[in-house]
Amino acid sequence: MKSIITTAVVALSSLVLLTEAHISFRYPCPRLGPYAECPQPNDSQWDLVDYDVQSPLGTHDQITDPICKHSFSFAGVRPVFTAGQTIQAKMDVNVNHNGGSCQWALSYDNGSNWVVIQDQFQNCLASAPADSTYTLPIKIPANAPTGNNVVLNWIWNNNEGNRELYSSCADIVIQGTSGGSLSGVVPLYANYGPSSPYIPEKAVSGGNWGQAYFAARKNITITVPAQKIKRQIVPLN
Numbered sequence: 719m720k721s722i723i724t725t726a727v728v729a730l731s732s733l734v735l736l737t738e739a740h741i742s743f744r745y746p747c748p749r750l751g752p753y754a755e756c757p758q759p760n761d762s763q764w765d766l767v768d769y770d771v772q773s774p775l776g777t778h779d780q781i782t783d784p785i786c787k788h789s790f791s792f793a794g795v796r797p798v799f800t801a802g803q804t805i806q807a808k809m810d811v812n813v814n815h816n817g818g819s820c821q822w823a824l825s826y827d828n829g830s831n832w833v834v835i836q837d838q839f840q841n842c843l844a845s846a847p848a849d850s851t852y853t854l855p856i857k858i859p860a861n862a863p864t865g866n867n868v869v870l871n872w873i874w875n876n877n878e879g880n881r882e883l884y885s886s887c888a889d890i891v892i893q894g895t896s897g898g899s900l901s902g903v904v905p906l907y908a909n910y911g912p913s914s915p916y917i918p919e920k921a922v923s924g925g926n927w928g929q930a931y932f933a934a935r936k937n938i939t940i941t942v943p944a945q946k947i948k949r950q951i952v953p954l955n
C-alpha cells in the first residue's frame with residue numbers, strides 16, 4: 719500500500735513538473751535551450767542544458783531566475799539580422815494562459831540596459847495553440863545600430879494563472895549603422911517578486927491588464943560604439 723502511494727506521489731509530481739513548462743523562444747535560439755538546431759554545449763557543459771527553458775522567471779511572490787533566465791549562450795553561430803528587418807520568431811508554446819502582454823527589448827551591453835522595440839498588449843500569444851511552435855514577428859528598428867553582442871529579450875506577463883513573468887533571451891548580431899543610438903522605453907518587469915508592480919488576472923479583475931504600469935515606463939536612449947560585423951563563429955559570451 720505504502721509503495722502504491724509513493725508511486726502515485728512520484729507520478730503526480732512529474733506531472734506537475736511537466737505542466738510547469740510554458741513558453742520560450744525557439745528561434746532565435748534561447749540561451750542554454752535544449753534544441754538540436756541551436757548552439758550545443760561542449761563536453762563539460764551538458765549539465766547546463768535547460769530542459770525547462772519555457773518556465774517563468776518566478777511569480778509576484780518569488781523570483782526564481784534572473785531576467786533572461788541565463789546569462790550566456792553556448793558557443794556557436796549567432797543569427798545576423800538587419801536593421802529594419804522583421805524576424806519571423808518562433809515561440810515554443812506549451813500553454814498560452816489565455817495570452818497576455820509581450821514586450822521585446824534589445825540590450826547592447828550584456829543586459830545592463832534594455833530598450834523596448836515592440837509591444838503587444840493584452841492578446842499576445844492568446845491564439846497560440848498548446849504544444850505548438852508559434853510564429854510571432856519581431857521588427858528590428860530601422861535605426862538599430864550595428865552590434866556583434868546584442869541580446870534580444872522576449873518578456874511576457876500572462877493573463878490567466880499564477881501571476882508570473884516570463885523572459886527568454888537570444889544572443890544575436892544586428893547589422894545596421896555603425897555607431898549610433900537607440901531610444902525607447904525601459905521594459906516593465908511586473909509580477910516578478912514582491913516589490914515589482916502587480917498585474918492581476920485579467921479575466922477576474924474587470925479587465926485590468928496593467929495598462930497604467932506599461933504607460934509609466936521610463937524613456938531611455940542607449941549609445942552604441944562604432945563596430946564592424948564579425949562574420950565568423952563566435953563564442954560571444
Ligand SMILES: *[C@@H]1O[C@H](CO)[C@@H](O)[C@H](O)[C@H]1NC(C)=O
Nearest residue numbers: 759760761762763793953955
Ligand atoms: C567549454 O566552454 C567553456 C566556456 O567557454 C569553457 O570554459 C570550457 O573550458 C569548455 N570546455 C571544454 C571541454 O571545451
Ligand SMILES: *[C@@H]1O[C@H](CO)[C@@H](O)[C@H](O)[C@H]1NC(C)=O
Nearest residue numbers: 901902903934935936937938
Ligand atoms: C518619452 O518619450 C516620448 C516619445 O518620444 C515623449 O512623448 C515623452 O514626452 C517622453 N517622456 C518623458 C517623461 O520624457
Ligand SMILES: *[C@@H]1O[C@H](CO)[C@@H](O)[C@H](O)[C@H]1NC(C)=O
Nearest residue numbers: 789790827828829867954955
Ligand atoms: C555577461 O554577463 C554575465 C553575468 O550576468 C557574465 O557571466 C558574462 O561573462 C557576461 N558576458 C560578457 C560578454 O560580458
